[in-house]
Amino acid sequence: xxxxxKPPFAKFVKKQHKxxxxxxxxxxxxxxxxPAVGEAKTGDLQGIRVFKFxxxxxxxxxxxxxxxxxxxxCENVKVDLLFIDFTKQEHTKIFMRI
Numbered sequence: 047x048x049x050x051x052k053p054p055f056a057k058f059v060k061k062q063h064k065x066x067x068x069x070x071x072x073x074x075x076x077x078x079x080x081p082a083v084g085e086a087k088t089g090d091l092q093g094i095r096v097f098k099f100x101x102x103x104x105x106x107x108x109x110x111x112x113x114x115x116x117x118x119x120c121e122n123v124k125v126d127l128l129f130i131d132f133t134k135q136e137h138t139k140i141f142m143r144i
Contacts, residue, residue, distance in 0.1 A: 047078045047113075050124040055108075058130050068100040073108055074127060081112035081125050094128070106132050 051059075059070055077083060077097055084097035097108045111126040 047081065048122065048124045049074050049078055050126045052126060052128050053082055054129050055127045063074055066101055069099065070106070070108075070130065073097060073106075076129070077108065083109070084108075084110070085086045104132055108128060 059067055062070070065135060076141065082095070084095040087094045087096065093111055095112055097110065097112055099106055099108070108130050109128045113123045117123055
């Protein structure tokens with residue numbers, strides 16, 4: 047499965063230092079291998095999943111839209127990587143720009 051990087055996601059990754067870029071790449075590979083990984087959102091964000099990973103004691107969140115069952119039947123299936131954010135203290139905020 048391939049990843050489809052949305053502009054906010056690509057912009058964030060491009061500005062980061064190399065070790066974090068590699069950690070994000072590992073997270074993206076894990077998401078592409080198993081699109082059902084992460085926490086499913088409900089309500090207005092139904093269909094969005096959030097995958098969490100830690101890099102240098104900082105937690106990062108990757109919001110993605112996994113393919114539907116109908117899309118899985120097609121070739122060249124892609125996972126939409128929407129946005130990445132980091133958590134501060136106990137709060138978790140995800141700002142979605144879809």
